[in-house]
Amino acid sequence: xxxxxxxxxxxxxxxxxxxxxxxxxxxxxxxxxxxxxxxxxxxxxxxxxxxxxxxxxxxxxxxxxxxxxxxxxxxxxxxxxxxxxxxxxxxxxxxxxxxxxxxxxxxxxxxxxxxxxxxxxxxxxxxxxxxxxxxxxxxxxxxxxxxxxxxxxxxxxxxxxxxxxxxxxxxxxxxxxxxxxxxxxxxxxxxxxxxxxxxxxxxxxxxxxxxxxxxxxxxxxxxxxxxxxxxxxxxxxxxxxxxxxxxxxxxxxxxxxxxxxxxxxxxxxxxxxxxxxxxxxxxxxxxxxxxxxxxxxxxxxxxxxxxxxxxxxxxxxxxxxxxxxxxxxxxxxxxxxxxxxxxxxxxxxxxxxxxxxxxxxxxxxxxxxxxxxxxxxxxxxxxxxxxxxxxxxxxxxxxxxxxxxxxxxxxxxxxxxxxxxxxxxxxxxxxxxxxxxxxxxxxxxxxxxxxxxxxxxxxxxxxxxxxxxxxxxxxxxxxxxxxxxxxxxxxxxxxxxxxxxxxxxxxxxxxxxxxxxxxxxxxxxxxxxxxxxxxxxxxxxxxxxxxxxxxxxxxxxxxxxxxxxxxxxxxxxxxxxxxx
Amino acid sequence: xxxxxxxxxxxxxxxxxxxxxxxxxxxxxxxxxxxxxxxxxxxxxxxxxxxxxxxxxxxxxxxxxxxxxxxxxxxxxxxxxxxxxxxxxxxxxxxxxxxxxxxxxxxxxxxxxxxxxxxxxxxxxxxxxxxxxxxxxxxxxxxxxxxxxxxxxxxxxxxxxxx
Numbered sequence: 001x002x003x004x005x006x007x008x009x010x011x012x013x014x015x016x017x018x019x020x021x022x023x024x025x026x027x028x029x030x031x032x033x034x035x036x037x038x039x040x041x042x043x044x045x046x047x048x049x050x051x052x053x054x055x056x057x058x059x060x061x062x063x064x065x066x067x068x069x070x071x072x073x074x075x076x077x078x079x080x081x082x083x084x085x086x087x088x089x090x091x092x093x094x095x096x097x098x099x100x101x102x103x104x105x106x107x108x109x110x111x112x113x114x115x116x117x118x119x120x121x122x123x124x125x126x127x128x129x130x131x132x133x134x135x136x137x138x139x140x141x142x143x144x145x146x147x148x149x150x151x152x153x154x155x156x157x158x159x160x161x162x163x164x165x166x167x168x169x170x171x172x173x174x175x176x177x178x179x180x181x182x183x184x185x186x187x188x189x190x191x192x193x194x195x196x197x198x199x200x201x202x203x204x205x206x207x208x209x210x211x212x213x214x215x216x217x218x219x220x221x222x223x224x225x226x227x228x229x230x231x232x233x234x235x236x237x238x239x240x241x242x243x244x245x246x247x248x249x250x251x252x253x254x255x256x257x258x259x260x261x262x263x264x265x266x267x268x269x270x271x272x273x274x275x276x277x278x279x280x281x282x283x284x285x286x287x288x289x290x291x292x293x294x295x296x297x298x299x300x301x302x303x304x305x306x307x308x309x310x311x312x313x314x315x316x317x318x319x320x321x322x323x324x325x326x327x328x329x330x331x332x333x334x335x336x337x338x339x340x341x342x343x344x345x346x347x348x349x350x351x352x353x354x355x356x357x358x359x360x361x362x363x364x365x366x367x368x369x370x371x372x373x374x375x376x377x378x379x380x381x382x383x384x385x386x387x388x389x390x391x392x393x394x395x396x397x398x399x400x401x402x403x404x405x406x407x408x409x410x411x412x413x414x415x416x417x418x419x420x421x422x423x424x425x426x427x428x429x430x431x432x433x434x435x436x437x438x439x440x441x442x443x444x445x446x447x448x449x450x451x452x453x454x455x456x457x458x459x460x461x462x463x464x465x466x467x468x469x470x471x472x473x474x475x476x477x478x479x480x481x482x483x484x485x486x487x488x489x490x491x492x493x494x495x496x497x498x499x500x501x502x503x504x505x506x507x508x509x510x511x512x513x514x515x516x517x518x519x520x521x522x523x524x525x526x527x528x529x530x531x532x533x534x535x536x537x538x539x540x541x542x543x544x545x546x547x548x549x550x551x552x553x554x555x556x557x558x559x560x561x562x563x564x565x566x567x568x569x570x571x572x573x574x575x576x577x578x579x580x
Numbered sequence: 581x582x583x584x585x586x587x588x589x590x591x592x593x594x595x596x597x598x599x600x601x602x603x604x605x606x607x608x609x610x611x612x613x614x615x616x617x618x619x620x621x622x623x624x625x626x627x628x629x630x631x632x633x634x635x636x637x638x639x640x641x642x643x644x645x646x647x648x649x650x651x652x653x654x655x656x657x658x659x660x661x662x663x664x665x666x667x668x669x670x671x672x673x674x675x676x677x678x679x680x681x682x683x684x685x686x687x688x689x690x691x692x693x694x695x696x697x698x699x700x701x702x703x704x705x706x707x708x709x710x711x712x713x714x715x716x717x718x719x720x721x722x723x724x725x726x727x728x729x730x731x732x733x734x735x736x737x738x739x740x741x742x743x
Contacts, residue, residue, distance in 0.1 A: 123594060124594075124597065127594075127597065127598060127601055128601055128605050131648065132648040132649075135593065135594070152648055184648070185651055185743065186589065186590055186648060186649055186650055186651040187648045308646065309642050309645070309646075310639065310642035310643050310645075310646050313635065313638065313639075314639060317635075
């Protein structure tokens with residue numbers, strides 16, 4: 001006789017569904033609308049609840065967890081302010097296509113629309129910044145909706161999914177069965193690329209004399225790093241990564257010519273401008289990458305591989321579009337290239353590599369290494385050396401983020417964790433906490449600045465409570481550095497409200513949260529201080545590194561400029577070099 | 581160029597706001613939008629008239645397809661199709677204007693569905709262009725109120741857009 005199904009309350013169904021989904025960590029903050037759920041969480045041991053100190057921290061921590069593992073990050077917050085506080089984190093995940101499942105409590109169904117206490121239209125508020133959202137009106141739909149939410153969040157182009165659960169639904173009971181599979185007639189992500197398009201792409205790729213591979217975050221999300229490395233090495237072509245794509249290709253490999261875009265390397269941007277065939281893999285031609293679209297890759301035929309058809313030809317017309325999962329498409333491309341009779345001709349590529357070598361010789365990332373005032377670039381270079389390039393690095397947003405991207409050479413995917421699309425200050429610390437929970441034995445560093453760091457500083461408490469010893473390297477220049485830089489360049493140095501006055505004593509602040517604080521003021525002390533911080537294996541350390549206030553991020557493509565019009569240093573005029 | 585997009589989507593609460601929100605968030609044009617259930621009560625049909633450059637219409641098409649609740653999007657411009665719109669229009673028709681208005685209604689194959697001493701209420705269906713033409717043909721001063729349904733469209737012949 002078949003076992004009859006259990007009758008469970010909604011709150012129990014919630015916990016059981018998470019367990020059946022294999023969720024290990026749930027980032028959350030309790031409140032009235034989710035109290036039934038919290039009562040059930042209290043009674044179980046399968047899912048560890050991480051109590052953050054602010055709901056924004058919950059979404060960023062879950063996001064960091066997801067970026068570092070590829071598994072969905074899971075969040076539980078209450079209705080009203082719980083949900084609205086989570087929105088910044090949801091939007092952050094949405095812009096970078098990170099799989100999150102965010103459960104928001106809601107007032108009971110009979111109160112919805114009555115302006116009840118802590119009521120907000122969570123579905124309406126989150127709609128423009130989620131991949132999809134659901135309102136569960138009946139406990140009978142709860143298990144199936146949770147299953148769908150995980151499926152939608154993690155498949156195709158990933159993204160955050162919100163599930164809004166009214167309080168009465170968590171009190172009602174029904175039979176529990178967690179669906180094994182999901183079938184949605186309206187949602188069927190493409191996996192395989194079209195063979196005809198792949199054939200066309202191979203023809204174009206093999207004909208290139210000045211080829212360029214430009215890959216983005218899609219390669220990391222699609223777990224296609226190995227395939228990208230194979231593909232690039234078979235061809236012998238130069239490759240650049242976007243900010244989101246760093247680590248997908250080995251940064252220390254000779255075919256890697258650096259990040260591209262606004263603060264990319266001179267050689268990567270010049271190669272973009274002069275290439276004749278551009279192979280875009282899991283990248284979306286973001287404005288920070290392309291510069292002025294009118295001047296973008298003027299000589300190139302473009303192949304674009306992406307799982308999301310709406311990313312293709314959105315900003316830039318494409319010659320050979322391939323819609324499909326990057327891993328599958330790259331595999332097919334590799335197989336077809338290997339089967340080709342004509343092999344990539346290294347002779348043909350020689351002049352191109354020679355030209356790239358000349359651009360690289362400009363050494364666009366040079367900075368004053370003799371300075372006694374601490375140069376932020378130096379701190380990151382040292383960190384890279386001391387961690388052997390193998391730490392998980394989260395960052396906030398601004399100058400420090402760009403320097404981290406430029407000077408920490410990521411050889412592996414999922415090591416570089418930053419808010420690229422939305423540019424969310426306050427992301428780094430909670431994200432680091434999420435990463436450390438996922439990888440307790442790895443070194444996790446948060447490269448931040450004093451302005452970003454204080455935006456989610458409360459999560460230092462969470463780090464203590466859950467024993468997630470992260471290393472925070474705060475590059476403290478007493479300015480919102482990137483704002484200051486733009487004000488210097490484009491607003492005649494009128495530093496309007498970009499100065500961080502009345503800063504806390506960060507060492508004491510760290511100590512008051514139960515952590516270790518270290519202040520560093522001399523270049524000569526940087527290395528030892530980093531070593532010391534890294535030596536505290538089981539303690540969170542906040543390093544307050546007093547850096548050069550006026551240092552700017554170079555090279556730079558200003559607004560309205562093309563890849564070939566980079567400014568290399570404070571004194572250089574806008575560079576405009578054409579191939580002879 | 582003007583395009584008529586026909587969508588089938590899950591008949592869920594909030595489905596309309598997903599489409600409307602997409603258009604406002606991405607700055608797409610929306611000329612008219614109609615929505616109603618189909619023969620299958622779990623599916624809604626939306627007919628949407630939009631316009632813009634070919635690249636923009638392509639992007640609209642893709643973005644609509646990307647919505648998780650959308651089952652199918654068809655650009656009726658890619659097919660031979662028929663479009664119809666319903667208009668209810670209230671017109672001043674006193675003794676001196678009555679015959680003229682009645683004649684115009686007949687020419688345009690409309691129907692007068694309500695009559696008071698000085699007013700005709702007229703029902704008319706047709707393409708948007710025809711309805712425009714009728715409004716043009718009337719003396720502007722006579723028009724009291726215009727209510728239009730927005731365009732519905734269907735492909736000709738044996739092609740059917742089904743879920």
